[in-house]
Amino acid sequence: MATSVDRIDIRISKENKDLIKYAAEISGFKTVSEFIVSLAKKEAKRIIEEETKLLKSMEDKIHFVEALLNPPAPNKALKSALEQYNDLFNSAAPNDFDSFRKKA
Template sequence: MPMPNQQTRTARLEARISPDMLNLVKRAAEIQGRSVSDFVVAAAQEAAQRTIENTAILRISIEDQRAMMEAILNPPEPNEALRKAADAHKRLVVDSH
């Protein structure tokens, strides 16, 4: 994953960590041939992207998947509330164009 070049880095991020954590981060950065700063920025970016992507993925149980597919394949007849909502939508949205 490409890192922003030095010229575009204008914001500063600070964090307090334990000496043991700093040693761990330094070791990992060294293994990857990066500076500690580049390593931390890349790790934070990857974690942020993963977190955001995970919110876009819908995770449901097998039982819920089956229930959803059943509802899609064999939808129930519309009830009175749904018919009223559809009529209101037609009046307010479709007919107003």
């Protein structure tokens, strides 16, 4: 049973066409179309995998965007961390590494 085939038409310069044709030939592909489809498919899968690696579901994406747009109020631990950071970096001179090491 034959699979249905769609067509994509593109316009490229002669130099790019010759380059792609040569790469297809030395890579062992039977046709330029086979070469282009192979590379495009591989890149499409990579992009999709990269895009979905961190936020896998639509629900994850919604929670992430909601947290960015409406962040929760800082809790006690975050306030304490900010105080410690300010104490550490505001009291030391910019190049006073000895003072930094004592506090860290």
